[in-house]
Amino acid sequence: MNAPKLRIAGLHKSFGTGERRTEVLRDINLDLADNEFVSLVGTSGCGKSTLLSIVAGLQDFDAGELSIDGAPILQPGLDRGVVFQSYTLLPWLTARQNIEFALKAAGYDRSACREIALEHLDLVKLSHSADRFPSELSGGMKQRVAIARALSYRPKMLLMDEPFGALDALTRHQMQELLTQIWEEHRLTVLFVTHDVEEAVYLSDRIVVMGIGPGRIMRTFNVGIERPRREEVMETPAFMDLQRDVHKAIREASKRPEMA
Amino acid sequence: MSAEHPAKAGPAPSSPSPVAGKATRRRSSGIGVPISRSRFLMIAVAVFVGLGLAWWAATGFEWVKPIFLPSPGSVAAQIAKLATDGTLLLDLQASIYRISIGFLLASALSIPIGVLIGSFRTWEAAIEPLVDFIRYMPVVAFVPLSILWAGTGDTQKFLIIFIGTFFQQVLMVMDNVKRVPADFIGLGRTLGLPDRKILTRIVVPSALPGIWDTLRISLGWAWTWLVLAELVAATSGLGYRITVSQRYFQTNTIIGYILLLGMLGLITDQVMKALEKILFRQEGHSQ
Ligand SMILES: Nc1ncnc2c1ncn2[C@@H]1O[C@H](COP(=O)(O)OP(=O)(O)OP(=O)(O)O)[C@@H](O)[C@H]1O
Ligand SMILES: [Mg+2]
Numbered sequence: 001m002n003a004p005k006l007r008i009a010g011l012h013k014s015f016g017t018g019e020r021r022t023e024v025l026r027d028i029n030l031d032l033a034d035n036e037f038v039s040l041v042g043t044s045g046c047g048k049s050t051l052l053s054i055v056a057g058l059q060d061f062d063a064g065e066l067s068i069d070g071a072p073i074l075q076p077g078l079d080r081g082v083v084f085q086s087y088t089l090l091p092w093l094t095a096r097q098n099i100e101f102a103l104k105a106a107g108y109d110r111s112a113c114r115e116i117a118l119e120h121l122d123l124v125k126l127s128h129s130a131d132r133f134p135s136e137l138s139g140g141m142k143q144r145v146a147i148a149r150a151l152s153y154r155p156k157m158l159l160m161d162e163p164f165g166a167l168d169a170l171t172r173h174q175m176q177e178l179l180t181q182i183w184e185e186h187r188l189t190v191l192f193v194t195h196d197v198e199e200a201v202y203l204s205d206r207i208v209v210m211g212i213g214p215g216r217i218m219r220t221f222n223v224g225i226e227r228p229r230r231e232e233v234m235e236t237p238a239f240m241d242l243q244r245d246v247h248k249a250i251r252e253a254s255k256r257p258e259m260a
Numbered sequence: 261m262s263a264e265h266p267a268k269a270g271p272a273p274s275s276p277s278p279v280a281g282k283a284t285r286r287r288s289s290g291i292g293v294p295i296s297r298s299r300f301l302m303i304a305v306a307v308f309v310g311l312g313l314a315w316w317a318a319t320g321f322e323w324v325k326p327i328f329l330p331s332p333g334s335v336a337a338q339i340a341k342l343a344t345d346g347t348l349l350l351d352l353q354a355s356i357y358r359i360s361i362g363f364l365l366a367s368a369l370s371i372p373i374g375v376l377i378g379s380f381r382t383w384e385a386a387i388e389p390l391v392d393f394i395r396y397m398p399v400v401a402f403v404p405l406s407i408l409w410a411g412t413g414d415t416q417k418f419l420i421i422f423i424g425t426f427f428q429q430v431l432m433v434m435d436n437v438k439r440v441p442a443d444f445i446g447l448g449r450t451l452g453l454p455d456r457k458i459l460t461r462i463v464v465p466s467a468l469p470g471i472w473d474t475l476r477i478s479l480g481w482a483w484t485w486l487v488l489a490e491l492v493a494a495t496s497g498l499g500y501r502i503t504v505s506q507r508y509f510q511t512n513t514i515i516g517y518i519l520l521l522g523m524l525g526l527i528t529d530q531v532m533k534a535l536e537k538i539l540f541r542q543e544g545h546s547q
Contacts, residue, residue, distance in 0.1 A: 058446050076449040088443045091543040092465050101461075105451035133542035153451075 003070060004031035005157060005189040006055065011064030013050060023214035024050050028064070030208060030217065032157070035187040039200035039207045041246065043254035047215030048193045052161050055191060056082050068156060078106050081150030083160040087142040089134040089149075095121060095141075096130040099149045106153035120148040123182060140171035144178070151182070157189035165195065176202055177231060184228050197246045201239060202229060207246055211253035218253035221246055330512040338512040339520070347501070351517075354496040355486060358414055362421025363482045367475055370426050374433025374471075379463060388434065395427035399485060403492050412493040417486065424485035425478045432478070436470030437463060469540045476532035483525050 013025040024047045032038050040048045053059045055066065057076035066073045068080070076082075089098050099117035108116065121127050124144035134142055143163055150158055164172045176199055183190065183203075194200050200207050204223050211218040223242065225233060233239055288295075312332065318324055319331035326334065342348040377384040402423050410416040440463050448458035490499025498517055505513035 053446075056446075056450055058449060076446075076452065078450075078452045080450065082446070082450045084443045084446065086441065086443045088441070088447045090444070090462065090466070092468075092540075094542075102451055105448075105453050105457075135543060 002034060005034045005036070005069060006030075006032040006191070007065065007067045007070075008051075008055070009065040011051075011054070011066060012062045013047070013054060013059075014062055025054075025061075026214040026216045028215075028217060032189050032191060035189055037183060037188075037190045037192065037203055037205045039192045039194055039204040040210060041194060041197060041200050041207060041250055042210030042215070042218075043212055043250060044195075046210045046212040046254070048210060049161050050215070051210075052159050052191060052193050056080055056159050058082075078153055079156040081153070081155035081158045083143070083146050083150050083158065083163045085162045085165050087134070087139070087146050089137075089142050089145055091134050094131050094133055095126060095137065095145045098134070098145055099152050102149045102153055108153070116152055117148075120152045121145070123151070124148045124178065138171075139167050140175060143167065143175060147179070147182075151186075151188075157191065159191050161193045162195065163192075164199070172196075172199070173231070179203060180227075180229055197243050197250070198234065201225070201243050201246065202234060209246065209249045209253050211255075219249045221249070327509055327511055330515065335512045335516045335519070338510070339516040342513070342516075350496060351498050351501050354494075354500075355490065355498045358417040358489075358497065359421060359482055359486045361414075362418040362486070363425060363479060365418060366422045366426040366429060366478075366482075370429035371433055371471060374430045375437050375459065375464060375467070377430070378434040378437025378467075379459060384434070388431070391427050391430050395431065399424040400488065403489065406489075407493055412495070416493065417489045417497075420489040421482050421485045424488075425482050428481070429474060429478050432474040433467075433471055436467040436474060439470060440466045469536070469543060472532070472536050472539065476529060476536070479528055479532065480525055483521065483528075487521060 008028055008030040011025060011028040012023070014021050014023045016022055028051060030038075040051065042048055050059065054061050055073065057073055057080070073080075089095075090101065093101060096114070096117045099120055100113040103113040103116055104110075118127065118130060121130050124147055126141060126144055126148070129137060129141060134145075137145065147163070164175050167175060180203060192200070192203060201223055207221040207223060208217055209219045209221070210216065221242065225236075225239060225242075315329070316332050319326065319329055330338075339348065373387065377387045399420065403420060406416045406419045406423070410419050444462050444466055445458060448462045453461065486497075487499040487502075490497040491503050494500035494503075498521060502514050502517050505511075505517075
């Protein structure tokens with residue numbers, strides 16, 4: 001077996017100190033294989049975002065092991081591209097400049113920046129909006145720029161926290177299709193947080209259900225549905241069965257142990 | 261001021277459809293109901309004209325003595341006279357010079373300090389409580405002290421303007437910086453940028469529209485502190501002229517200068533707003 005791309009082993013995380021200390025993540029063990037698309041689902045407050053930002057290096061953790069390609073994760077870095085729910089496009093830069101901003105940070109030289117930026121805008125079908133400012137873009141377009149930006153500097157993996165959470169149903173569907181297309185063509189390791197089970201099933205190779213009180217992994221589902229996937233797949237019995245099972249698992253996982 | 265946000269008032273959204281008839285009668289007043297731009301301007305101008313007429317009537321029919329309230333004509337004539345003999349220009353020059361230097365000094369110091377304490381908790385702990393403490397000390401009470409320290413020259417004016425604006429600016433800039441979305445900083449960190457670059461490439465540009473607004477608002481206060489300083493101890497400037505005129509019962513000069521100060525404030529405010537629209541036009545309305 002290949003070594004995992006991302007390894008999370010025995011991870012613990014608490015917030016606060018003394019009386020106010022609350023355990024948010026307990027003994028998280030999760031390996032992501034190279035080019036695997038894994039979704040984290042679970043009830044609100046179970047620690048999905050916390051786990052993701054720990055992997056991003058934006059937050060500390062108390063105990064455990066965290067490594068990417070065998071190298072421990074100590075701080076944020078260019079090997080992990082992050083797509084935030086809030087788009088985070090810098091409003092004083094155009095779509096193209098937002099991507100160039102990341103490329104410059106990654107050390108690309110000026111002429112390469114422009115070329116790569118345009119290439120990635122093309123990838124998310126936004127070539128025509130390269131010189132528009134974020135205030136002139138719709139939510140879906142902004143998120144496409146953010147995805148293009150995160151992909152542009154070729155991180156080893158992509159971390160996405162409810163990237164389509166703020167979008168309307170139709171745009172959301174379009175974004176899901178675009179993301180599967182990009183993923184199927186380019187093959188990336190992705191850790192994806194979502195509340196939308198249909199989205200998780202449609203996009204993922206594996207779905208990890210987290211439980212609450214404290215947050216931990218309760219179940220994992222392998223999504224056996226063949227690729228390439230097109231929208232029609234959502235109507236197949238296999239898809240719908242899995243969706244139902246995941247729903248049920250989330251419901252069970254969200255019962256707090258002390259209340260059971 | 262009256263014409264605060266004529267742009268925002270915008271044209272009223274067209275009513276859904278006339279077909280719907282009575283059921284969708286358009287409301288023309290009420291909380292937040294938009295009015296047309298021309299209507300906004302009309303009301304604003306009407307208020308000015310109304311007040312002007314009341315003034316004109318009150319003096320024209322001699323309801324009040326001219327020594328208390330001179331007529332609009334007498335005020336205008338007096339200002340015209342001072343303008344032609346050069347007094348007005350000298351007063352303006354002295355005052356504008358003082359406010360420019362005082363305000364620039366305060367801003368040049370408050371912006372970097374505000375950015376620093378808005379970004380780093382250690383600096384905030386060191387500076388914010390102190391600034392908060394000083395800013396509640398009344399500026400007026402510093403006037404005697406400022407004269408003792410700096411005499412009655414321009415330096416004392418700079419000092420009063422500085423004390424009056426700097427401490428407020430620092431806290432407001434800190435606030436502007438703290439409003440920078442946490443995810444923007446997270447973005448910078450995931451791109452591997454060092455703190456210094458996150459500060460200069462993300463935090464400052466992101467806070468800039470807010471900082472500009474802080475400058476605009478504090479510039480308004482700076483006018484007040486300038487005139488205060490000139491009223492108490494000066495040998496030139498708009499505030500000085502007002503004090504001297506009081507000695508000679510030249511109420512028309514006093515009123516003329518007060519109106520002039522109001523106009524100067526309004527003009528600088530509008531200029532700052534116009535610049536804001538140009539400088540930050542791509543950012544939509546501040547996030
Ligand atoms: N900075 C913090 N300080 C203290 N507690 C925190 C902090 N951030 C998160 N928490 C707590 O940790 C728990 C997990 O939060 P987290 O945001 O990771 O949940 P989530 O699964 O992403 O929820 P959602 O689905 O609503 O986004 C919550 O109970 C939350 O209150
Ligand atoms: Mg979350």
